[in-house]
Amino acid sequence: MKIVEIENEIVEEFKLFGDDWEGKYEHLIDFGKSLPLIDTRYKTDDRLIEGCQSRVWLHSELYDEKVVFTADSDAIITKGIVAILIRVFSGQTPEEIMQADTKFIDDIGLKEHLSPTRANGLVSMIKQMKMYAIALNSLQNS
Amino acid sequence: METITKNGILNIQKLRQDFPILSKKVNGNPLVYLDSGATAQKPKQVIDAVSNYYQTQNANIHRGVHQLSQEITTAYENARATVQNHLNASLSQEIIFTSGTTESINLVASSFGKKYINAGDEVLISEMEHHSNILPWQVLCEEKGAVLKVVPINENGELLIDKYKKLLCSKTKIVAVTHVSNTLGTINPVKEIIELAHEKNIPVLIDGAQAVPHLKVDVQALDADFYCFSGHKLFGPTGVGILYGKEKWLNEMPPYKVGGGTIKTVRFEKTTYADLPLKFEAGTPHIAGGIGLAAAIEYVNKIGLENIAAYEHELLEYATLKLLAIEGLRIIGTAKEKASVISFVIEEIHPFDIGTLLDKQGIAVRTGHHCTQPLMEHFGVPGTIRASLMFYNTKEEVDVLVNGIQKAIKMLK
Numbered sequence: 001m002k003i004v005e006i007e008n009e010i011v012e013e014f015k016l017f018g019d020d021w022e023g024k025y026e027h028l029i030d031f032g033k034s035l036p037l038i039d040t041r042y043k044t045d046d047r048l049i050e051g052c053q054s055r056v057w058l059h060s061e062l063y064d065e066k067v068v069f070t071a072d073s074d075a076i077i078t079k080g081i082v083a084i085l086i087r088v089f090s091g092q093t094p095e096e097i098m099q100a101d102t103k104f105i106d107d108i109g110l111k112e113h114l115s116p117t118r119a120n121g122l123v124s125m126i127k128q129m130k131m132y133a134i135a136l137n138s139l140q141n142s
Numbered sequence: 143m144e145t146i147t148k149n150g151i152l153n154i155q156k157l158r159q160d161f162p163i164l165s166k167k168v169n170g171n172p173l174v175y176l177d178s179g180a181t182a183q184k185p186k187q188v189i190d191a192v193s194n195y196y197q198t199q200n201a202n203i204h205r206g207v208h209q210l211s212q213e214i215t216t217a218y219e220n221a222r223a224t225v226q227n228h229l230n231a232s233l234s235q236e237i238i239f240t241s242g243t244t245e246s247i248n249l250v251a252s253s254f255g256k257k258y259i260n261a262g263d264e265v266l267i268s269e270m271e272h273h274s275n276i277l278p279w280q281v282l283c284e285e286k287g288a289v290l291k292v293v294p295i296n297e298n299g300e301l302l303i304d305k306y307k308k309l310l311c312s313k314t315k316i317v318a319v320t321h322v323s324n325t326l327g328t329i330n331p332v333k334e335i336i337e338l339a340h341e342k343n344i345p346v347l348i349d350g351a352q353a354v355p356h357l358k359v360d361v362q363a364l365d366a367d368f369y370c371f372s373g374h375k376l377f378g379p380t381g382v383g384i385l386y387g388k389e390k391w392l393n394e395m396p397p398y399k400v401g402g403g404t405i406k407t408v409r410f411e412k413t414t415y416a417d418l419p420l421k422f423e424a425g426t427p428h429i430a431g432g433i434g435l436a437a438a439i440e441y442v443n444k445i446g447l448e449n450i451a452a453y454e455h456e457l458l459e460y461a462t463l464k465l466l467a468i469e470g471l472r473i474i475g476t477a478k479e480k481a482s483v484i485s486f487v488i489e490e491i492h493p494f495d496i497g498t499l500l501d502k503q504g505i506a507v508r509t510g511h512h513c514t515q516p517l518m519e520h521f522g523v524p525g526t527i528r529a530s531l532m533f534y535n536t537k538e539e540v541d542v543l544v545n546g547i548q549k550a551i552k553m554l555k
Contacts, residue, residue: 021169021502026553053510053525054494074524075492076554077499 003096006088007104014108024109025077032079036086038070049128052121054078060132066091067136069129081110081122089129094137102126146445152453157445158534160185171504174539174546179324179483179530180508182355182377184438191437192379195430202426204403218429221436222419228439229369230360231386235418238392239427242383243351244274246370247318249385249422250347251278253395254316254368261287264313266344268293268301268330269520270323273513275349279318293319295520299326299475306335310342317346321353325512325528326475327458327483329357333364340365345391351375355532356454356481358447361386373431378438382431385422392418399424450533454482457531461540465529468547474526482531485512488547491554493527499550500527505543 001009017023038047042059049056054075061068069090073079088104089097105122146153158164161183166173175183195217201210203218219234226234240246259265265279269292276290283290291314293306301319310317317339322329336346345367350359354371361369366386373382387395397404397415401424406414415421442450461484465471470489488496497509510525511518518525529543 022553025499025502029553054492055524075494077495078492 003088003092003100010084010087011104011107014110028080028084028110029076030080031083031087032073032076032081035072035079035083036070036090038072042070043072049121049124052078052124056082056121056125058082058125058128058132060129060136062094062136062140065093065140067094067097067133069132078121082125084108085125085129089133094133094140097133098130098137147449150449150452152445152449152533154453154534154536158536160187160441161534162186162189164534168504168506169502174505174535174542176529176531176535176539176543177506177508178355178532178535179352179375179512179528181374181380182532183534184377184379184434185441187441188378188434188437192430192434195433199433200429203429204420214429218427218432221432224436224439225384228359228443229384229386230362232362233389236386236389236392238385238387238419238422239432240370240383240385240422241381241428242372242374243349243370244372244383246368246383246385247275247347247349248278249398250316250318250368250370250387250395251282253398253422254345254391255282255286256396257394259283259286259288259315262313263288263315264291264311265289266291266293266306266309266314266317268306268319269295270299270301270326270328270514270517271318271320272324272349272351273515274351275318275320276516288315289313292516295328295517298477299323299328300477301328301330301335303331303334303338307338310339310344312342314339314342314344317344318349319346320349320351321359322350322356322481322483323475323514323517324352324483325485325514325517325526326477327480327485328475328477329353329479329481331479332366336365336367345388352481352483355442356447356451358451367391373435373438376435376438377441378435379428379431382428382435384435389418392422397421397424401425445533453533454531457535457537457540458482458484460537461529461531461543464540464544465547468544468551470551471547474521474523483528484531485526485528487523487526488551491551493525495554496527496547496550499553500543500546503542503546503549505546507543 038057038059043057047057054073056073058071069086071082163183199214201214203215222234222237225237291309294302321332332348339346347368348366350369350371354376367388369386371384374380404424406416472487474485493509508528
């Protein structure tokens with residue numbers, strides 16, 4: 001599936017909850033529980049994402065020309081957020097990731113997490129994923 | 143005054159009406175504001191004073207011959223006198239307006255440090271200091287080749303006075319400790335700390351940022367050499383703070399920032415500086431802030447800090463008891479003497495998760511390291527959830543917090 005299609009799918013899932021924040025957050029927490037966990041040997045300081053109140057490790061690998069992300073966090077809501085991003089971006093080509101916008105976060109109704117001052121570092125996560133994509137892209141083309 | 147106190151008991155519902163923001167809704171729920179340790183809410187008396195300044199009094203101080211300038215100069219100097227009286231400082235020129243506690247500490251570290259700290263000297267702070275009372279000293283020590291020494295704490299979050307006594311030595315040039323810990327709520331025995339330092343002729347700076355909203359502070363009784371606090375934690379505006387310093391030190395210390403207002407005469411060859419307090423107040427100050435701070439102090443004094451302390455103590459005990467009933471909850475900071483600040487962690491749950499889910503319920507707490515990373519390391523936690531209570535909080539709000547936490551735990555487990 002294309003990035004936009006997955007994004008729309010996630011937006012639809014969250015839409016079901018309407019204004020019910022509890023449902024939304026429970027869904028987010030469930031996302032966190034399904035996060036493809038990072039191999040413990042990659043859980044190193046150089047894979048930590050800056051700007052998060054909780055620790056978030058993110059790892060990327062190129063597999064069959066697609067980027068595969070794994071991650072972990074010590075906070076479950078943060079895990080949920082990174083899991084959403086992984087569902088969107090993992091399995092896509094570096095180029096697609098580089099070009100993707102992430103406006104769908106607004107539509108999910110989690111935009112409070114988008115503010116740059118917000119301590120969970122959603123913005124930093126996206127930035128880091130794109131950085132990985134850029135790096136993997138140049139690796140591919142070299 | 144009968145309406146706000148009856149036999150010394152505060153009418154909290156009546157007082158809450160002074161704070162417009164407290165009737166706000168957040169995420170569809172009535173706001174439960176438990177983050178006063180970060181900044182206190184403002185009563186309309188303060189808001190009106192600031193607004194009135196801009197609407198009817200605005201002019202620059204200390205310079206103009208015109209009526210408005212003279213009037214606001216008088217008002218600003220009256221504000222200084224209000225702070226002086228509140229702290230029971232002996233002289234008005236011992237009160238320096240700054241931008242906040244952080245600037246007050248930076249001023250002393252820089253200016254006192256320039257004059258009195260040399261290579262090999264020691265600066266003594268404590269393990270429970272806010273980063274604002276660590277970094278200025280660390281920078282100073284690095285610049286001068288001096289050594290930063292740290293007084294440790296026990297498991298309750300109390301300073302180890304025996305260790306403190308041993309650390310005080312002939313090399314110690316200044317002691318800088320907090321009056322009340324922003325993370326733990328511990329009230330330090332600052333009078334004793336100052337006495338012990340003075341026995342060895344060592345001056346002491348007290349970071350009073352978290353103390354002034356809760357306690358009556360008398361700088362002469364404490365015999366503090368420097369006492370710092372911020373206006374915004376005392377129900378006043380942000381961007382204004384106070385440095386109290388004994389005249390003898392302030393006279394000896396070189397200016398910190400220089401510019402307009404700090405001088406007697408300027409020639410390209412040599413400048414002579416103004417007397418206190420103007421020597422330390424370069425540039426146009428935060429006039430509205432000073433006026434607002436004075437209004438805040440008057441407001442607090444109308445209620446009475448003794449009444450406030452008594453009520454907050456009751457609230458703290460209630461909240462402690464209620465929180466401890468939550469399974470897996472551990473309070474970080476269990477000193478005998480505590481202000482109404484409660485830090486806690488919940489087994490196997492990250493503070494950020496709790497904070498986020500409380501926010502969705504309209505409950506404002508603080509999560510994280512609270513600018514006290516060495517303290518987090520001491521207790522072996524990544525951060526805490528901190529509920530800081532003020533006299534405008536109620537037991538009902540504590541109940542909302544407790545229910546909110548329970549709901550969050552249920553969602554997270």
